Amino acid sequence: MTKISAEIIGTMILVFLGNGVVANVLLSKTKGHGDGGWLTITMGWALAVFMGILVSAPYSGGHLNPSVTIGFAIIGKLKWNLVPVYIASQLIGAMLGSLLVWILYKDHFSETKNEQDKLSVFTTSPSIRNLYYNLLSEILATFIFMFVTFYLAEESIFFHKKKYPLAGLGYLGAFPSAIIILGIGLSLGGTTGYAINPARDLGPRIIYSIIPISGGKANSNWDYAFVPVLGPIIGSVMAAALYLSIK
Secondary structure, three states: OOHHHHHHHHHHHHHHHHHHHHHHHHOOOOOOOOOOOHHHHHHHHHHHHHHHHHHHHHHHOOOOOHHHHHHHHHOOOOOHHHHHHHHHHHHHHHHHHHHHHHHHOHHHHHHOOOHHHHHHHHOOOOOOOOHHHHHHHHHHHHHHHHHHHHHHHHHOOOOOOOOOOOEOOEOOOHHHHHHHHHHHHHHHOOOOOOOOOHHHHHHHHHHHHHOOOOOOOOOOOOOOOOHHHHHHHHHHHHHHHHHHHHO
């Protein structure tokens, strides 16, 4: 597997399972409809991160997120010429993952009357729309995510090939990364849905805007789309700057 294919496949798994748990909770007549709510969604996303990293880490480092790629380029753990390739691969993977969610839950999209619930399967949205604070929320959540991840990368194989052998739960770096995502989702995700990943939001938003959905669908909210793209990037840059100043 190449770095490109690893990032595409890993991000596809991440979004397929992450958006899949949202579909299972929100869409009508699913087995998980109405059960668990936010706790189920945050745990599902954490496991999605674990499985995406598990598959891709040995080949690309398991970034699966432009914020991670940019942050690690800033601190010198990734060559800058790889950044555009990684980000393009992550965007493609996110689009493929969201497309698979639509295919899998197609009948349930048709049964769902609430158009906002359909949109939420693909994109993040604020609980209270205030673009300034929504952007700040994404910046701060990503800042914490990246700052902790930088230290995790020092002692694990999260961004290193074969530094440690396989463990019972797979590569050692995958499980702590999932725990970080779970903690951020539970503590900081209530305001904007903690995108903390531009590809995770932008790729599915593109797919949502072009696919047909029976029963109608909500506006894609492109006027909000800059928040889950720009916010995580700013948060990652800030975390990298602090990390370098401390180191």
